[in-house]
């Protein structure tokens with residue numbers, strides 16, 4: 001359902017006074033809401049979707065911590081669900097992913113500019129949506145429905161370094177943000193939608209309890225064996241590859257189209273802007289595993305490892 005603006009501001013006005021004062025985080029002020037850190041602008045969209053979003057059983061939601069490779073998986077899921085458009089070379093030449101940034105094809109549940117614009121009711125089924133909300137803060141209808149959630153997790157050191165670069169790019173007026181300060185914040189849980197570990201743990205637990213509803217994937221496994229994991233993903237979202245597709249190179253075609261090199265070289269992603277009002281190029285940097293070593297000392301890396309070991313203890317999850 002599309003939401004009237006007043007409705008959202010009223011919900012926001014009602015909740016804001018009950019929240020503790022915001023805290024400064026690198027280049028922004030964050031508010032703690034339902035035990036996670038939010039930009040005030042995201043709070044409005046979060047309340048709107050929590051109060052109004054009606055999930056369909058056929059919906060597919062991609063969930064992630066920011067900078068975990070969301071853009072990549074958005075593209076892959078979009079291509080998987082729109083296979084007719086990617087199967088032959090003629091239709092591949094005009095595939096939506098070649099002229100639009102994935103963030104413009106897959107709306108976020110909680111980003112107001114995206115919530116208000118696309119008429120979700122007009123989306124064909126299955127609807128593909130994204131969210132950075134942690135599992136317990138998802139709209140109740142998402143948790144109650146049979147919709148599918150794909151969670152993408154990324155190594156915390158690479159996620160952190162990617163986040164630091166991103167914050168520098170989107171806040172050029174601040175000059176280069178000191179990395180140690182950013183690291184201090186990350187290690188005490190302060191990052192947009194953080195704490196990072198609570199986010200990951202919330203979906204990991206849900207995936208263990210409801211494996212048919214929540215698929216827990218990692219950026220690193222996708223990088224290591226993309227073919228196997230795209231097949232797994234396709235099966236999970238209910239559109240497995242046929243024998244013919246496996247033979248005719250459909251999987252490889254999707255991976256090629258969604259690859260870092262291909263997407264980042266497209267004109268739309270070099271010079272366009274998405275509906276998030278950010279330049280599309282900010283979503284593409286290096287797209288590699290282990291790049292943190294080029295930006296952090298071994299001690300800094302050990303610090304993140306230590307925090308993760310403590311926070312993930314007993315969960316069975318190692319990052």
Ligand code: A3P
Pocket residue numbers: 064065066067068069070071072158161162163165258259260261263283284285286287288291
């Ligand atoms: P790096 O900063 O390490 O390069 P998100 O999409 O969640 O914002 O995450 C951004 C990260 O995903 C960035 O990581 C970006 O380069 C990487 N990325 C974007 N597109 C990708 C792709 N097609 N394949 C692999 N990684 C990609």
